[in-house]
Amino acid sequence: MGEALKTFFASSEFKATLPKPEVNPIEELIRSMPALMGEMRKDLQSPNGATVREFFVLPNRRIMLGGSSKPRFAYYEDVQPTIMSQLDLLEQHGLVKDVTPVGNKAKIYRMSEELVQQLLTS
Numbered sequence: 001m002g003e004a005l006k007t008f009f010a011s012s013e014f015k016a017t018l019p020k021p022e023v024n025p026i027e028e029l030i031r032s033m034p035a036l037m038g039e040m041r042k043d044l045q046s047p048n049g050a051t052v053r054e055f056f057v058l059p060n061r062r063i064m065l066g067g068s069s070k071p072r073f074a075y076y077e078d079v080q081p082t083i084m085s086q087l088d089l090l091e092q093h094g095l096v097k098d099v100t101p102v103g104n105k106a107k108i109y110r111m112s113e114e115l116v117q118q119l120l121t122s
Contacts, residue, residue, distance in 0.1 A: 026095070026114065027118065029089060030115075030118055030119070030122065033086050035080060036086055043055075044116060044120060045120070049073070052071050053110050053111050053113075054070070054072045055072050055073035055075055055111070056068075056108055057074075057075055057076075057106070057108075058076055058077070059076070059077050059078065060076050060077065061076055061078075072108065087109060095112050096110065097112070
């Protein structure tokens with residue numbers, strides 16, 4: 001009897017009946033983008049990054065920007081090839097917002113405080 005119970009409780013049929021652990025969709029989304037989220041986390045933890053919430057998306061480091069009205073991070077498509085698709089997903093969940101001024105060629109996004117907190121506490 002004891003061996004039968006042990007086998008039953010180890011079975012996939014029994015495990016399928018157990019409640020699934022609650023997964024935070026935001027944490028799952030962040031985990032699905034380790035390279036980009038790691039770079040953002042590092043930037044936010046930098047000495048001058050604690051209050052920066054906006055960033056540029058540029059094709060590569062050879063693109064030069066004129067002066068920016070405030071400090072912003074920069075991420076590069078040649079380093080993060082799927083960044084635009086990732087930003088689409090983040091935007092759908094309200095974690096970033098496209099704040100690019102009309103007529104500006106360089107995309108500018110703003111991180112939500114929810115994303116910042118997730119990055120700094122995960």
